[in-house]
Amino acid sequence: MTDPKFVAFSTQKGGAGKTTLTVLAASYLYYVRGLKVLVVDCDFPQYSIEDMRERDKELIECSPVFKKMFSDNMRLTKLAPYPVLSAQPENAMRKVREIIDxxxxxxxxxxxxLPGTVNNPGVVSILNCLDMVIVPVAADKVILESSLAFALKIQEWLTTGRTSVKQMYMLWNLVDAREKTDLYDQYEAVFEEYGLQTMKTKIPDTKKYRREGSKTLNRAVFRSTLVPPDKTLLKGTRLPELADELLGILNQ
Structure with a gap:
């Protein structure tokens, strides 16, 4: 890659997994694939990723197991933790440009x-700079309707010139293996009728995606801003496949 690519996992419905997917994609691509990443937490006022980074730092101090994971990863990769910038949407792009320069x-x-509210001038200004918006969607009526409404709003802005997002994709998240695959095919046919593209990778509903470090439990870690997803937990998560597909789209 030559110029930085700007990407957002974004939707207006909480619980769709956008923050978790952001952290896991960033950590996997940075610590495992060696790409240089910057994570921008614009989800004011909760700043979930900033809070996660602070929890990770605290674990280094109080958990010998996590401290060893962190030290081993630093020694192996020679990589300092990737930067996490917290900024309100209206200030984010200016600060990002300063960091890049x-x-x-x-x-x-x-x-x-990004925050879930798209009717925000700061969010619109960020959307105007994005190379790719990925909208997590689940086979849950509330999440499905909310994510579809969000995607259609962005698409409406694209057709009217209010935003210039280069690409937008729906991403199946929290997929239950017990559900029939034709259910997703039917939903994707609806997406296609609206002119919405869907990523091929489907992310399963697995507790691994929520496994952070622990102050009391000596266990492998999957979701962290300071260490990569544990190799022994990667199987079945589809995270490597998601990374491959994401990079393939960005490099087209």
């Missing part, structure tokens, strides 16, 4: 964690 190493991907 001041950074000695080129940044490959900037991930944005």
């Amino acid at each position: 001041d950074c000695e190493d080129e940044i490959d991907i900037v991930f944005f964690d």
Whole structure:
């Protein structure tokens, strides 16, 4: 990659997994694939990713197991933790540009964690700069309707010139293996009728995606801003496949 690519997992419905997907994609691509990333937490006022980074830092101090994971990863990869920038949407792009200009190493991907409210001038200004918006969607009526409404709003803005997002994809998240595959095919046919593209990778509903470090439990970690997803937990998560598909789309 030559110029940084700007990407957001975004939707207006809480619980669809956008913050978790942002962290996991950033950590996997940075610590495992070696791409330089910047994560921008614009989800004011909760700043979930900033809070996660602070929890990770606390674990280094109080959990010998997590501290060893962190030290081993630093020794193996020679990588300091990727930067997490917290900024309100209206200030985010200015601060991102400053970081990119001041950074000695080129940044490959900037991930944005956006608030759910799109009718915000700051959010619109960020959307205007994005190379790709990924809308997590689940086979749950509330999440499905909310995510579809969000995607159609962005698509409406695209057709009217209010935003210039380069690409937008729906992403199946929280997929239950017991559900019939034709259910997703039927939903995707509806997406296609609306002119919406869907990523091929489907993310399963697995507790691994929520496994963070623990102050009391000596266990492998999957979701963290300071260490990569544990290799022993990767099987069946479809995270490597998601990373491959994401990079393939961005490099088209």
